[in-house]
Amino acid sequence: MVNGLLLLHTSPVHVPVFDALRDRCHPGAGLRHLVAPHLLDRARAEGPESVAPALLGLLAEAGPSPVLVTCSTIGAVAEALAPALGVPVLRVDRPMAAAAVRTGPRIAVLATVESTLTPTGELLAEEARAAGAAVSVRTQLVAGAWERFEAGDAQGCLARVAAAVEAVTDADVVVLAQASMAAAAELAASRIPVLSSPAPGLAAGLELVSRHTA
Known part of the structure; x- marks a missing residue:
């Protein structure tokens, strides 16, 4: 069962920004937030591809919802996981x-x-x-x-x-x-x-x- 849109962030500051944007432009839309700062830290140190296994595990555990990834650094890696997850994955940019x-x-x-x-x-x-x-x-x-x-x-x-x-x-x-x-x-x-x-x-x-x- 799809449970709204899952937003993956690498900083908690994005949560109120997207909630406010939802309230202003898409009232009533269901958003869930997953914040994982360590993914950006690792991507910066080891390259974006290094986060693929951890990212796949996090998104699979979060449940079957379309995913919006708000981190530009790992967006392409996340989109490539869509077939394995069985749900659409979109980089925010x-x-x-x-x-x-x-x-x-x-x-x-x-x-x-x-x-x-x-x-x-x-x-x-x-x-x-x-x-x-x-x-x-x-x-x-x-x-x-x-x-x-x-x-x-x-x-x-x-x-x-x-x-x-x-x-x-x-x-x-x-x-x-x-x-x-x-x-x-x-x-x-x-x-x-x-x-x-x-x-x-x-x-x-x-x-x-x-x-x-x-």
Whole structure:
């Protein structure tokens, strides 16, 4: 029996963000949260593929629900586990990446964790191939932002991300690679479209639930 949408997070800060987004845009939708910070720690130290066995065990134990993975670093690894789990698995940044490819060919990617850059670049290339679009992707690590995030200074982290957004002048679209960066889009004064993953990702995840239970 499907029990709503299962969200896998690697930080507890995402839980209230997605609950608030649900309440605002999808009232009444059933969400379950699974928080596993150790997966990101391991992925950063040993590579994303290293978390596959532990990730499979966690998701299998959580029960048969469609899964939305909110960590960009391990998103591709999680999606590859869908056949073994027997349920749809979606990385939260896939709908954002598809939107970025539609927006324009010059894509600037900002991230606060280096381990996110390669998976996000690969995702954008995948979505570009699917759309038959030619894109150029430039990635940038926002210096000092993750240190502030880890220290509990969310606003300090977002301020650094917003400043980095404002410094981008030669792109058609800016992609905020991690869900934790989303609020920076509202802080930045930029004429370039700035895309974040939580809202389109949650909408797509809930659509998976609807299709899976139909």
